[in-house]
Amino acid sequence: MNFRSRILGTAALALVATLAPLTANAQSASPAKPAAEAAAVDQRWVWDLTKLFPSDEAWDAERKAVLADLPELAALKGTLGKDAKTMAAAFEKMSDVGRRLERLWVYASTQASTDSRDARNQERASLMRQLGGELGSALAWVDPEVQAIGKEKVESFIKAEPALKNHAFRLRDIIRTAEHTLTPEAEAALAAVSPVLTASGTTYNLLATVDVDWPSIQVDGKDVKLNQIGYAKLREHPDREVRKNAFNTFWTKWKQYENTFGSTLGTRIEAGVANAKLRGYKSAVAASLAGNDIPEEVYRTLVAEANNGLPTLHRYFKLRQKMLKLPDLHYYDIYPALVELGKEYPVDMAGELTLAATRPLGDEYQGMLKQAISERSMHVFPAEGKRSGAYQTGVYGVTPFVFLNHQNNFDSVSTYAHEWGHGMHTALANKNQPFETADYSLFVAEIASITNEILLSDFMLEQAGSKEERLYYLGHALESMRGTFFRQTMFAEFELATHDAVQQGEALSGKKMTEIYCGLLKKYHGADQGVMNIDPAYCQEWAYIPHFYRPFYVYQYATSMAASAYWAEQVETGGEKVREQYLNILRAGGSQYPYQLLKKAGLDMATPAPYQALIKRMSAIMDEMEKILNDKT
Template structure:
């Protein structure tokens, strides 16, 4: 496609050539992971699966024994913990194998077997929580005093007793657990439809034929040529729109399932069930949405700045993603690692040493490939190194994603090192803090390395876009989930068309369509079908709360505030030993109040002030 004239370079993009090069790793990082810390082969995985199946009757036989003595309670909980770890190892291996190639029938079968095992395993131990709750607080407290071996189970016991009102009979819990693979199947359908079965359109871009799938769309939407971006959006959402009805059925099933479970478990709403399970006040969610709406003028200010810097006569949804200032530099995987190490120096020598050690574990799958899932994630098992899944493509966004996912990995590694298995796993509410804090530290480091106005503008623009995408966009997703679940609770029929209507209204409200800030094309209202996180209800809002917390901690650390680094690292090492909302309060941050969210909006305005001053400078 024809690019815009070079004479408009300052208004449209400022090409960068970084004067400071990232130091290169001494030993190049491998790009495909070694799963042998989990299983030496697929055959070993299958043998382990059959072994756990064979041991399920032993777990079932523990029913009725927990209350006999403190020692019996410890023995029962120890046995379940050991089985949980065995199952997690099986699940993680199967999931990671499939994500590297969704087309492979063996990978699909293995994931199916893991899901089936999960249902059988969950059904087998469904008696556990009702039996703990039947003991009562006094008896459990007495057992904890007399049996030191129960200490590692104390948080589980406390949490189980707390949720007694929402736990059903052992028989009912067993039925629900057995149905877990069926209840989760809609997400699998969506994954296969999107990653394996959709015939994605092709475009010719810069003389090359590009298939506009999930991964390539993420790159093409950043293209400096507006016509390319529009073609990519039209092709991508046109392809998704062909399956609006199918995506509507799958997501509708998830929303209805969630709404039904909330009623069965005696919660007033699905969001109350989701947050209540982790002791997160609903005020956190509601306050986030309210403060984001108050901050929409700041978001609209950003859009106007974007339009001005790109030199556009108007603004469309496909104009969000190109960098306000472009850079042509490409970063290797080793560059990304070196920059992440440099950026995280403020976290101290121990953090750095653990990060270097974890890099060497050969547990990263880094490059795009046919059939590979898009996006990035970190997963792991307690007694193995964390595994990192990427689709590294060399642009700065890939560097930021690298830092993000290795932040997750470090959170996992630190919690695993400091906690017993039973309290190492951390809540979703804190899961995105370490990853997002790494992005903030990387942004700060890169701005410090900027050798020119253009480089600094690029980094400021990138930071601004991360705030837009992680704070405002994820809050919009969270509001979409609130609205769809509210509709289901009222008995409204949910289908693809209705989801598109709900999403379109939010898209227009957030982006100022009625005020003429940005035009939202109806075709792009299909975007809800592109978001896999909706199949994990009430998850996405935690990106917005996490960037809020990450900014709080990172800025305090960078400012050298006494105790800030120790408080942050203690939070990461704490794993799940303390309820997540309380853990953040212990670290000095109350996420149920408006102040943290107002600070994010203030920071966004501050970045724009700095950018506008740089642009105005001669």
């Protein structure tokens, strides 16, 4: 998951909406290591944040310096229309502050991710939210003023002044969104309160990772704490009774906080709906998609095609039941591997396999990736207070940082390849774009990462030395499609339903969210068709998903899964021209709107075709697995 944000105009708010990165592409994770053990970890696997600031004191000094410079930005108000050079100078000053704030933010957010227990990390996060609010207020006048200057005059300035070249996309985007921009006073007010309105995500993270007294259960004679990390590990346990006990214990604990998590998420949803109404959008989803000029048809077509493809998903569940030799299927039977290989994949091996799998992407990509992973650019292993999951974050001009919770299993290798897909996207965009257009949309971000996962999967299938190993990698690919396409689309439907409820004036409580989510769980998992039993206790899962605090984000995993399947096949079979076409998408950064960028490259995500092709690929994998199973009998 990519979390970089450029700070230009009122885009400052995007940076601080949820300061600390959310769990992405959740992977298996064992209980965290004790602090003493974590401290003994080889420093190669602990990122070096001195690339950003030599000390916490240096970070705080820079924060104060940026804060002191904000009045200078506010003083630019009323000057943009004077002439082209004045406009260029003003936008250059904004860019300078953006670069500085990005560095501050990445330093603070990475610290918060690696140890949520440290009060200093929480304080830095709070200070960054405050700074984001201050910056948003200082720049709230920019969009209305540019819009008042008008399209014709802005275009004449761009033509006359070369220094505006890097800012042209931003300026034209401001003009595009004129009808949804408020008065300078209203924009300033919204900017000032936005950190408060979006702070519920931070509250969720602290409650879920630090404050909840997570229970423990006995597994193989040992106590295992059922926090989010422990649950992620035990849900894959080969013993069905252990999985069932883990699910029952874990979700019972979440049930105790149904009202609290209902309040935190409800507040975030209400803020999104209110913002859409204030800005004149017909819905919260329309407001969210408008930022990157993505047609709402993309979202609606995705949901419709995923629903049309549910028989294929249900076929996978039946195959899973058959391979696991189960009399029936429950929600706690989704995660165990279909085939146990008994192989370990240390982090060094993860790097070697990722490099080997991405050879089709060419020498430039390989060289940049090899250099990046040789530096202290990763935080690799679990530790007390460290968040689960994985993400990539970056600062312009600095090797990207990758956050992992590596286990010696293939899931961790896949996650490694995924996050370095983001890392190379960031590196290629930074190499080919100025700061102002290097940051890419979330809509294309996941394409770079999931394409790497598919390339890895295909590489491992080529190397498989037995039918069992081939079944393992085919099963892993199926599970990736389930988790990335169908599960994320189910989340997207949940977001639609909850936001629609608020827009229609309905009360939205934790209990109501549980009811909505339960209906979706049953639909996607074929409860009415007898495919899978859904225990009502597990319908608390909505409260566990941190992505919901970034509204209308998760659908992009699903669209990207479909797009990545297309691009991986093209790169593997299409030669140098197709490879360069794909890499040019990554090199483009944010210099074009993402939907149009893909469409120009031959992929229209508003049509059913990409999603139908992915579902067809899923069916083909099951055909091969069933053939192997039949040949073995």
